[in-house]
Amino acid sequence: MMYSVKRLLKNALGLDIAGRTLAVRPDDTFLVSYPRSGNTWTRFLIANLLHPQEPVTFDNIERLIPDAEAQSSRYLRGVPSPRIIKSHSYFDPRYPRVIYVVRDPRDVVLSYYDFSRKYRHFEDSYPLESYIGDFVNGRLNSTDWGTWGENVASWVFARGARPGFLLLRYEDLKAGPAQELTKLANFFGIAATPELLQAACDRSSADRMREMEKTQGKDWVSTKNKRDDIPFIRAAVAGGWKSKLRQESVEEIEAAWGNIMTQLGYELVTRQAEPVDTQLAGVTTPGDRRE
Amino acid sequence: MIQRLINTTKRVLGHTSQGRHFEVFDDDTFIVSFPKSGNTWTRFLIANLLHPEEPANFGNIDRLIPESEELTKNQLARVPRPRIMKSHEYFDARFRKVIYIVRDPRDVAVSQFHFFRKRRRIADDYSIEQFVTRFVAGETCDYSSWGGNVASWLVTRQNSPNFLLLRYEDMAARTAAELTRVASFLGLGVTPELVAQAVERSSADQMRKLEGANATATVTKNSRQDVPFVRTAKAGGWRTGLPESAVQRLETAWGPLMVYLGYELMFPEKVATSDLPVPETLLNGSSR
Numbered sequence: 001m002m003y004s005v006k007r008l009l010k011n012a013l014g015l016d017i018a019g020r021t022l023a024v025r026p027d028d029t030f031l032v033s034y035p036r037s038g039n040t041w042t043r044f045l046i047a048n049l050l051h052p053q054e055p056v057t058f059d060n061i062e063r064l065i066p067d068a069e070a071q072s073s074r075y076l077r078g079v080p081s082p083r084i085i086k087s088h089s090y091f092d093p094r095y096p097r098v099i100y101v102v103r104d105p106r107d108v109v110l111s112y113y114d115f116s117r118k119y120r121h122f123e124d125s126y127p128l129e130s131y132i133g134d135f136v137n138g139r140l141n142s143t144d145w146g147t148w149g150e151n152v153a154s155w156v157f158a159r160g161a162r163p164g165f166l167l168l169r170y171e172d173l174k175a176g177p178a179q180e181l182t183k184l185a186n187f188f189g190i191a192a193t194p195e196l197l198q199a200a201c202d203r204s205s206a207d208r209m210r211e212m213e214k215t216q217g218k219d220w221v222s223t224k225n226k227r228d229d230i231p232f233i234r235a236a237v238a239g240g241w242k243s244k245l246r247q248e249s250v251e252e253i254e255a256a257w258g259n260i261m262t263q264l265g266y267e268l269v270t271r272q273a274e275p276v277d278t279q280l281a282g283v284t285t286p287g288d289r290r291e
Numbered sequence: 292m293i294q295r296l297i298n299t300t301k302r303v304l305g306h307t308s309q310g311r312h313f314e315v316f317d318d319d320t321f322i323v324s325f326p327k328s329g330n331t332w333t334r335f336l337i338a339n340l341l342h343p344e345e346p347a348n349f350g351n352i353d354r355l356i357p358e359s360e361e362l363t364k365n366q367l368a369r370v371p372r373p374r375i376m377k378s379h380e381y382f383d384a385r386f387r388k389v390i391y392i393v394r395d396p397r398d399v400a401v402s403q404f405h406f407f408r409k410r411r412r413i414a415d416d417y418s419i420e421q422f423v424t425r426f427v428a429g430e431t432c433d434y435s436s437w438g439g440n441v442a443s444w445l446v447t448r449q450n451s452p453n454f455l456l457l458r459y460e461d462m463a464a465r466t467a468a469e470l471t472r473v474a475s476f477l478g479l480g481v482t483p484e485l486v487a488q489a490v491e492r493s494s495a496d497q498m499r500k501l502e503g504a505n506a507t508a509t510v511t512k513n514s515r516q517d518v519p520f521v522r523t524a525k526a527g528g529w530r531t532g533l534p535e536s537a538v539q540r541l542e543t544a545w546g547p548l549m550v551y552l553g554y555e556l557m558f559p560e561k562v563a564t565s566d567l568p569v570p571e572t573l574l575n576g577s578s579r
Binding site: 020021090091093138143144145146147149150153154157158159 | 311312381382384385429435436438439442443446447448
């Protein structure tokens with residue numbers, strides 16, 4: 001009862017977390033991904049691209065690109081248009097423009113495991129192998145984002161083909177950030193000079209973000225009061241699963257989402273891939289990266 | 292200001308509907324569809340199967356199979372569990388067990404057009420071409436477009452054992468057989484007699500009679516009484532009710548999805564340029 005009064009009072013005052021109740025504006029752009037897929041990095045890249053006069057930090061990122069699932073309704077109402085908003089939501093047809101970042105689920109699960117320990121969702125002794133099962137079957141701390149497969153498929157295949165949707169792969173961002181950043185610049189309709197792109201990349205590098213996390217992490221809404229012995233900015237590499245995941249775990253993930261992974265260009269190692277749907281070329285084959 | 296105070300007070304007391312944001316339980320089952328796809332009929336069929344002692348009508352259906360988005364928070368809290376509820380929502384990850392009804396979008400568009408006339412949301416001189424343009428853009432309701440709604444469920448849940456896909460057209464052609472599938476999905480032991488009775492009690496004729504007898508029920512309240520809620524209840528009406536340009540517009544938007552669902556296209560050559568290419572391998576092979 002007390003809890004519900006507290007929540008209603010928060011609602012009345014607009015202090016509730018916006019989340020899926022967010023009032024969407026027609027000129028909003030959303031930066032969406034499943035958790036642990038490079039969203040924060042992309043957020044820094046975009047903010048640095050759009051605000052070259054103000055290097056992005058964990059202290060100002062919530063002002064530049066607010067987090068719909070960490071900020072209140074009132075806070076988001078106060079953000080001037082056109083807003084760029086970060087979200088982990090699965091398919092929401094109200095979002096007018098969407099940048100969707102996808103990452104190999106075999107890497108996502110490793111990162112999510114560390115993140116969950118940082119957030120004290122479970123003890124260090126909870127085995128990674130058990131967590132893989134939770135991850136694949138949706139037995140997660142929160143159902144807010146769906147499973148990796150639900151989140152990715154609902155966006156890419158129910159929304160991806162219509163205008164106002166940009167799909168980026170974390171792996172492509174790692175391999176050639178300037179090229180992917182050019183796509184982002186085009187999406188926002190800004191002229192990207194090589195100098196601007198370089199500055200945005202440098203200011204969003206994993207090293208720089210790690211340094212900033214050390215001093216600003218205790219105040220940032222996403223890392224405040226969380227374990228500080230496990231960093232939020234982790235390895236920042238693609239393919240870590242190859243040495244860190246057991247064969248059974250890889251099998252479990254590929255059995256669940258092999259078809260989605262294949263459509264997105266992630267090569268399977270434990271099973272035969274179904275042919276890629278050619279009709280989808282251009283939607284699921286990000287950018288110029290045609291194989 | 293006063294209105295805002297009233298609304299807040301109502302919300303505090305649980306007297307308002309929470310829309311999409313109501314509490315979902317793991318043992319809930321949802322009957323989901325885009326609007327005008329046979330949801331009310333399916334609701335009647337299932338209610339009549341579950342409650343043979345109390346034939347479903349427009350007065351008791353909201354109690355027998357409540358509509359999650361319409362009930363107030365307090366009403367929802369009183370629904371006994373496990374709940375079977377009706378919904379029009381696009382993909383919602385919290386819904387664990389889902390019966391999804393899909394219907395040929397060309398018929399859905401015609402049906403929604405008439406429904407909007409009934410609700411006085413469009414005037415009698417509003418053309419169906421204009422309507423179909425808005426329908427394709429997903430601007431006719433808050434549940435995404437037809438393609439967005441259908442695809443969002445299929446690509447995420449199609450192969451889950453907790454997902455049952457029904458086609459309105461199959462239900463119309465062989466109601467008892469489809470209802471038997473529903474019964475087994477719900478884990479109900481049913482006899483052919485019980486199924487036959489539920490089919491009979493939910494027939495279009497019967498439902499039209501019930502609609503006439505209960506014109507103030509939730510689904511039809513405050514709407515034009517000269518346009519019925521239970522309409523033709525037939526598949527393929529679009530062939531006479533929809534101009535070719537509108538058919539083409541719908542098929543261009545969702546061709547591959549329609550083909551996948553077994554809806555034969557009038558303009559198959561347009562599919563190549565469709566807005567919504569959902570990969571068949573994904574529909575057939577992804578699961579959680």
